[in-house]
Amino acid sequence: MLLQPVILSGGSGTRLWPLSRGAYPKQFLPLVGETTLLQATAGRLEGLQAADVQPAIVVCNEAHRFLIAEQLLESGRRPGKILLEPVGRNTAPALGLAALAARHGGQDPILIAMPADHVIADTEAFESAVEVGLTQAAQDAVVTFGIVPRSPETGFGYIRKGKPLPNSQAFDLDAFVEKPDRSTAGRYLASGDYLWNSGIFMLRAGLWLELLRRYRADIAEAVEAAYSGGWQDLDFCRLDNEAFAACPSDSIDYAVMEPLAAARDNAVTVVPLDAGWSDIGGWSALWSVSDRDDQGNAVYGDVYAHDAHDNLLHAQSRMVAAVGINDLIVVETADAVLVADKARAQDVKNVPNFLKERGRSECEFHRRVHRPWGSFEGMDLGDRFQVKRLTVKPGASLSMQMHHHRAEHWIVVKGTAKVNRDDEVFLLAENQSTYIPIGARHRLENPGTIPLEIIEVQSGSYLGEDDIVRFDDAYNRKSQDG
Numbered sequence: 001m002l003l004q005p006v007i008l009s010g011g012s013g014t015r016l017w018p019l020s021r022g023a024y025p026k027q028f029l030p031l032v033g034e035t036t037l038l039q040a041t042a043g044r045l046e047g048l049q050a051a052d053v054q055p056a057i058v059v060c061n062e063a064h065r066f067l068i069a070e071q072l073l074e075s076g077r078r079p080g081k082i083l084l085e086p087v088g089r090n091t092a093p094a095l096g097l098a099a100l101a102a103r104h105g106g107q108d109p110i111l112i113a114m115p116a117d118h119v120i121a122d123t124e125a126f127e128s129a130v131e132v133g134l135t136q137a138a139q140d141a142v143v144t145f146g147i148v149p150r151s152p153e154t155g156f157g158y159i160r161k162g163k164p165l166p167n168s169q170a171f172d173l174d175a176f177v178e179k180p181d182r183s184t185a186g187r188y189l190a191s192g193d194y195l196w197n198s199g200i201f202m203l204r205a206g207l208w209l210e211l212l213r214r215y216r217a218d219i220a221e222a223v224e225a226a227y228s229g230g231w232q233d234l235d236f237c238r239l240d241n242e243a244f245a246a247c248p249s250d251s252i253d254y255a256v257m258e259p260l261a262a263a264r265d266n267a268v269t270v271v272p273l274d275a276g277w278s279d280i281g282g283w284s285a286l287w288s289v290s291d292r293d294d295q296g297n298a299v300y301g302d303v304y305a306h307d308a309h310d311n312l313l314h315a316q317s318r319m320v321a322a323v324g325i326n327d328l329i330v331v332e333t334a335d336a337v338l339v340a341d342k343a344r345a346q347d348v349k350n351v352p353n354f355l356k357e358r359g360r361s362e363c364e365f366h367r368r369v370h371r372p373w374g375s376f377e378g379m380d381l382g383d384r385f386q387v388k389r390l391t392v393k394p395g396a397s398l399s400m401q402m403h404h405h406r407a408e409h410w411i412v413v414k415g416t417a418k419v420n421r422d423d424e425v426f427l428l429a430e431n432q433s434t435y436i437p438i439g440a441r442h443r444l445e446n447p448g449t450i451p452l453e454i455i456e457v458q459s460g461s462y463l464g465e466d467d468i469v470r471f472d473d474a475y476n477r478k479s480q481d482g
Contacts, residue, residue, distance in 0.1 A: 002109035002139060003051035003130075004080070006098040007041055009060040009068060009116035010088055015282040019314070022352070022364040028067050028118040030290060031280055036070070038116045039075040039295040044123060045112070050131040052234035054072040054109065055080035057101055058116075059094040062086050065236050066372035066475070077365065084233075086241045091199075092255035093247050096212050096223035099205040101237065108206045110137045114250070115199050119289055121276025125138040129273045132169050133202045141267035142211070142260060143202040144173065146195025150184035155281060155346070157197040157253070161269050173268040176258045195272060197277075201252060208256075211266070216255045222247035233476055283329040283338075284345035287312040301332075312342065332368040344480075372475045373398055374451070386463045390444070392417075392452040399444035407435040407458030408465060410444070415452035418445040441471065 013026030015253075017290035020026040027038045045053050055078055060068050062084040072079050083097050095113050102109050112130065117268040120126045146159040157179055162172030176197065180188060188194035212220040222243055229240025261268050278289045290298035290312070297305050301315030308322045317334040329345060332336040340348055355363035368377040373396040380387040392398070392415075402418065410417070411433040419426055419434055420443040427447075428434060436442045438460060470477065 001051050001134065002054060002107060003045070003048070004054045004098075004102045004109040004111050004112045005042075005045055005056040005136065006095065006102075006111050006113045007038070007056050007116050008091055008094050008113060009038060009058055009064065009093070010085065010094060011115065011117045013117065014352045015346060016280070016286070017348055017352045018331060018333045018338055018362065019316070021362075021366055023212075023372065024067070025064075025117075026280060028064075028071060031286055032119050032121075033060035035075065036071055037119065037280070038071055039077075040120075041116050042072055042075060042077045042079075042119065043129065044114070044120060044126060047123065048127050048130060049406060050134055053111070057081045057083065059083045059085065059089065059098055060116075062238075067370060069235055069398065070372075081237050082235060083237045084239065085244065086239060087245055089244065089247050089249045092212065092216065092250045093219055093223050093244070095201075095208060096220060096253055097227055097239070098331055099208045099212075100224065100227045102205040103209075108204055110134065110202060111205050111208060112202045113200065115279070117280060117281055118196055118198075118200075119276070119278045121289070123275075125275035126273065129169075129271050129275065130202070133269075133271045135168065136165070136170055136267070136269045136271075137202045137204065139267070140204065140207060141269045142207065142257070143170070143271060144257065145198045145200040145202075145273045146270045147198050147277045148272050149189050149194065152182060152189045153196065154179055154182055154185050155170050158188055158194045159197050161193050161195065161270060161272075165269065169270045170271045173261055173270040176253060176261055190469060195270065197250075197253070198277060200273075201257075207266075211256050211260060215259050216248070216250065219248055219250060219255060232425075233305045268424045269361070282345040282348065283312055283331070283340065284342050287329070287342065336362050346475050372396075372477075374446075376456075379455075381463075384461065384463075386458040388456045388458070390452075390454040390456055392444065392446040392454070394446055394449050394451065397474060398443055399468075399470040399475075399477065400441060400443045401470050402439055402441050402467050403460070403467050404469070405438065406458045407438050408442075409457040410434050410436065411455040411457075413453045413455055415446060415450050416448045417452055417454060418447045419443070420445075443472075 013020030016026045028036050042056050051139055057080050058068055065084055081101050083276050136143050158177040160174040162174035164171050226239040226244035230238050278285055280286055287298045292298050296310035298312045302319045303313045303315050304321045304325045309326045312329045313322050314331040320332050327342045329340040329342055352363040368375055372391045377389045412428045412430050417428040422440050
């Protein structure tokens with residue numbers, strides 16, 4: 001049978017600021033191990049023998065499209081399709097888009113919808129649970145996976161198990177339960193009848209579309225219009241923006257699963273999953289799944305800890321020293337430092353909200369900003385000048401562009417640069433430089449086989465990233481589009 005993985009990559013990860021930012025959220029970070037959460041999700045079913053696993057369909061924010069493509073390429077996995085959402089509309093419309101894409105060739109595979117930002121430590125246990133779910137989904141059941149709880153958590157929704165199914169490790173799904181208070185969560189844990197709601201679902205693509213039309217016809221209609229009005233753009237599937245913007249926002253749980261479980265007009269089953277799962281919903285969750293030293297500290301980067309216990313200490317660009325502190329979160333990046341009580345980790349989301357209200361870039365961008373051609377990193381900024389380090393991937397090029405308000409000076413520190421400046425085309429070797437006047441059409445390329453590193457000094461009356469007029473771009477970007 002065909003199994004179509006669907007990776008839902010719409011999360012913003014605000015509770016993991018300052019490591020997670022709007023332009024580079026947590027699914028693109030290697031929070032646990034060497035691979036990113038997205039890459040780990042994409043490889044999660046590679047050992048499954050019970051089905052013909054198809055290349056994953058990814059549904060993501062349009063602004064993250066190049067990150068998705070690059071990270072999957074780096075991990076050696078080519079996606080089936082990358083569907084671009086012009087605006088976020090939650091998981092129910094996203095799965096609707098994926099179902100339409102999965103049926104595009106006339107087939108009706110079983111979908112397994114997985115958030116891109118979860119950790120599953122025991123891949124074999126996950127595959128075993130998926131095999132149990134496949135048997136049920138092949139019989140037209142709607143399958144969800146419930147996490148075997150380890151503690152009385154109040155931050156998760158719960159699933160109440162019903163009767164066990166014959167000759168299976170699955171159960172009827174009795175009810176979805178909202179997030180409980182602490183005492184109620186304790187009773188749930190003690191009873192053994194409740195599981196955490198993982199947000200992982202499995203069912204036939206055609207069945208999902210049928211259920212979406214039954215319970216949320218408005219979402220189904222908008223999604224179908226957006227998909228049918230879409231088109232292919234390089235490696236990406238774009239939607240009809242107006243149709244998708246008109247789509248109501250709702251989750252898979254609220255739109256379909258809860259009314260379906262209440263109506264009992266289709267088989268709904270839950271498969272218990274005990275595989276070291278975590279949604280990494282905040283810094284305390286990362287601490288709980290991290291390796292820790294003898295004092296209970298989870299340490300990342302260049303850190304010195306003395307008489308410090310049960311902390312998460314994360315250094316990204318500088319040395320961090322922690323002395324005599326307990327139960328704290330300390331996270332250092334190039335442009336921001338977070339210090340928080342571990343018990344108040346969920347409140348970290350207030351920081352990016354504060355920054356966004358004041359128009360500060362730290363909520364959206366790191367100092368190093370990724371582009372499809374490579375990246376740039378701010379090094380210095382003052383009145384009428386800015387200094388950046390540009391890294392251009394081998395064979396890549398920036399767009400042919402011009403600026404109305406700034407001139408640029410380029411110095412090659414590594415590699416070879418090919419420069420187009422108005423009617424000139426020339427090469428620059430290491431330690432050579434050139435000048436791009438205001439209004440000049442120009443393009444920077446890396447014709448070599450190693451990364452090209454450039455120091456760029458901008459000067460002028462306005463230095464914003466939106467002072468770009470693009471004439472030709474290999475990545476089909478607009479002037480203000482990444």
